[in-house]
Amino acid sequence: MKPIICPSFVVSVKAKLERTISWLLLPALLMLVACQPEPATTISMGGLLGESPSQMEDYDSVTPDYQFSFPADHQSHDNFRQEWWYLTANMQTQTGEQLGIQWTQFRIALATNSSSDDKKTNWATSQMYMAHAALTSKSNHQAAEKWSRGHPNLATISAQPFTAKLDNWQWISESDGLFPATLSVANDDFSYQLSLISHAPMQLQGNKGYSIKSADAAVASYYYSQPFIDLTGTITRNGKQELVSGKAWLDREWSSQFLTKAQQGWDWFSIRLNDGSALMVFQLRGANEDTPDFYSARRMFSDGSGRNINSSQSPDDISMTPINWQQTDSGNYPTSWQLAINSEQIDVTISALNPDSNMPLSIAYWEGPINVIGSHNGNGYMELTGY
Numbered sequence: 001m002k003p004i005i006c007p008s009f010v011v012s013v014k015a016k017l018e019r020t021i022s023w024l025l026l027p028a029l030l031m032l033v034a035c036q037p038e039p040a041t042t043i044s045m046g047g048l049l050g051e052s053p054s055q056m057e058d059y060d061s062v063t064p065d066y067q068f069s070f071p072a073d074h075q076s077h078d079n080f081r082q083e084w085w086y087l088t089a090n091m092q093t094q095t096g097e098q099l100g101i102q103w104t105q106f107r108i109a110l111a112t113n114s115s116s117d118d119k120k121t122n123w124a125t126s127q128m129y130m131a132h133a134a135l136t137s138k139s140n141h142q143a144a145e146k147w148s149r150g151h152p153n154l155a156t157i158s159a160q161p162f163t164a165k166l167d168n169w170q171w172i173s174e175s176d177g178l179f180p181a182t183l184s185v186a187n188d189d190f191s192y193q194l195s196l197i198s199h200a201p202m203q204l205q206g207n208k209g210y211s212i213k214s215a216d217a218a219v220a221s222y223y224y225s226q227p228f229i230d231l232t233g234t235i236t237r238n239g240k241q242e243l244v245s246g247k248a249w250l251d252r253e254w255s256s257q258f259l260t261k262a263q264q265g266w267d268w269f270s271i272r273l274n275d276g277s278a279l280m281v282f283q284l285r286g287a288n289e290d291t292p293d294f295y296s297a298r299r300m301f302s303d304g305s306g307r308n309i310n311s312s313q314s315p316d317d318i319s320m321t322p323i324n325w326q327q328t329d330s331g332n333y334p335t336s337w338q339l340a341i342n343s344e345q346i347d348v349t350i351s352a353l354n355p356d357s358n359m360p361l362s363i364a365y366w367e368g369p370i371n372v373i374g375s376h377n378g379n380g381y382m383e384l385t386g387y
Helices: 007-020 023-033 045-050
Strands: 082-093 098-109 127-136 141-149 155-158 163-166 169-173 181-186 190-197 210-212 220-237 240-255 263-273 278-286 294-300 306-310 318-328 331-341 346-352 358-360 363-374 378-384
Touching: 082 220, 082 363, 082 378, 098 155, 098 163, 098 169, 098 363, 098 378, 127 155, 127 163, 127 363, 141 163, 141 358, 190 240, 220 263, 220 278, 240 263, 263 331, 263 346, 263 363, 278 318, 278 331, 294 318, 318 346, 331 363, 331 378, 346 378
Parallel strands: none
Antiparallel strands: 082 098, 082 240, 098 127, 127 141, 155 163, 163 169, 169 181, 181 190, 190 220, 210 220, 220 240, 263 278, 263 378, 278 294, 294 306, 318 331, 331 346, 346 363, 358 363, 363 378
């Protein structure tokens, strides 16, 4: 069912869209102001993040000389177009069942703080938020979504203590830092409440946090991770509460453009290996033969050290080959892969715990837990977009 759009919002929303954002964001914004919270349409993650806004010059650019500062950079960067706080976890129940959870809070700018002229009331905002949550087992995948305008009472990122919330989905830390923290997500079909602890240094991806997304560095993001998180808590499904424990991974990323128009989407993997290290690897796929795929990876250790690998420096170092595909309601996705990184002596087979883990939300993509076997064993998460 299509949402009923509140008439009082439509004229001002359309005018602001023409001034500040690509029409590609129209379905998302219409859903935001809808009287009913049902999505108006489905767009791709690659489409949302790959198109330049009409006034790109108003947004801040990603440059290689940025100096990260914590805990300040845990907060939002409102003069960039897009940003996210993104947690995945591989867990086990007390009976040993494998589970995965995902929580992501996205921030999408309608205008920069400096360019916005809509500041007449406390309810005015230049930011909107979207959050996704999922619970995945071998036989079931459940996903949910929320949208909100940015407002301290609705959806926000704040300090003292660090808080990322959208309605009753909330990450709340004990300090300005990210950890220790609790993450609470409640839905009709599933919920979870998790305690998160990490003592490891943050990992800066790419060149000291400057993560390029194409061989010519035409687009880039600021990107850091925490791959070493211990997790305990409870999940609720089918009306039953269960104890869980496991390992989690947090990614933080912001930019004003994540893809070039010649790129179709990405395949992203977070992997914990049985030697205690962690591996982040992604490829950005070209939309046609004229645009080569771009690879990047980082092998990380709990003391904060790590090694970078990307296809600009070592074109033949990373090899990623799909093995099996899964047709889902939102697309045909490669859910098994052969991954080799020669310089790290890694050659593994990656398989989805549940191949039918597409996210049937207003933005279409695949997201789910994976198992890894081969030169190294392990588990982690996989995200696939643009299919």
